Amino acid sequence: xxxxxxxxxxxxxxxxxxxxxxxxxxxxxxxxxxxxxxxxxxxxxxxxxxxxxxxxxxxxxxxxxxxxxxxxxxxxxxxxxxxxxxxxxxxxxxxxxxxxxxxxxxxxxxxx
Amino acid sequence: xxxxxxxxxxxxxxxxxxxxxxxxxxxxxxxxxxxxxxxxxxxxxxxxxxxxxxxxxxxxxxxxxxxxxxxxxxxxxxxxxxxxxxxxxxxxxxxxxxxxxxxxxxxxxxxxxx
Numbered sequence: 001x002x003x004x005x006x007x008x009x010x011x012x013x014x015x016x017x018x019x020x021x022x023x024x025x026x027x028x029x030x031x032x033x034x035x036x037x038x039x040x041x042x043x044x045x046x047x048x049x050x051x052x053x054x055x056x057x058x059x060x061x062x063x064x065x066x067x068x069x070x071x072x073x074x075x076x077x078x079x080x081x082x083x084x085x086x087x088x089x090x091x092x093x094x095x096x097x098x099x100x101x102x103x104x105x106x107x108x109x110x111x112x
Numbered sequence: 113x114x115x116x117x118x119x120x121x122x123x124x125x126x127x128x129x130x131x132x133x134x135x136x137x138x139x140x141x142x143x144x145x146x147x148x149x150x151x152x153x154x155x156x157x158x159x160x161x162x163x164x165x166x167x168x169x170x171x172x173x174x175x176x177x178x179x180x181x182x183x184x185x186x187x188x189x190x191x192x193x194x195x196x197x198x199x200x201x202x203x204x205x206x207x208x209x210x211x212x213x214x215x216x217x218x219x220x221x222x223x224x225x226x
Contacts, residue, residue, distance in 0.1 A: 008152065034214045043203055043217035044155065088154050099145065099168065102154030
């Protein structure tokens with residue numbers, strides 16, 4: 001079993017929809033949680049960075065962490081075609097720029 | 113400074129040949145990481161440097177792989193005697209020690225072994 005599980009999709013939604021992306025994990029030592037967006041043939045780009053449990057909002061994006069359930073989510077409001085990409089969750093037991101364990105990524109397509 | 117730069121962007125090589133990739137991190141970042149990503153998978157950690165010191169290597173990094181970061185600036189990743197299973201995207205990233213903002217990735221080098 002992988003330490004981080006993520007549904008690979010693909011997930012297809014109409015423009016303007018609310019998108020929910022999720023990851024589960026097994027390592028209770030993970031404390032730092034990130035979401036990256038990756039466009040085709042590009043490197044991952046950091047979207048959200050959270051520590052421990054709780055919510056964090058940045059524009060149309062909200063990240064949630066529930067450590068008791070070992071479950072993290074990313075919500076995208078008012079989704080746009082430009083949001084079409086692969087979304088990767090990543091996590092680490094410590095901050096300070098240490099190595100990350102990634103999920104497999106969820107491929108999202110937002111259609112006009 | 114425009115971010116993390118990786119060269120070449122694409123490399124096609126014959127099985128058994130050696131290849132070398134280069135990564136130029138963001139200049140003020142002291143940590144540099146190499147990851148490998150295959151199709152449909154997330155990036156997998158290979159190794160990282162703090163300044164010129166290589167602090168950790170993954171079990172994924174066989175003896176055919178070697179990475180260096182002379183003078184704590186750019187880094188090279190060499191693969192000797194390439195195999196078809198080495199075909200992947202090789203990603204470099206950099207960060208500060210103690211960063212609370214994750215790291216910045218480059219666009220990667222896509223290796224195809226034929």
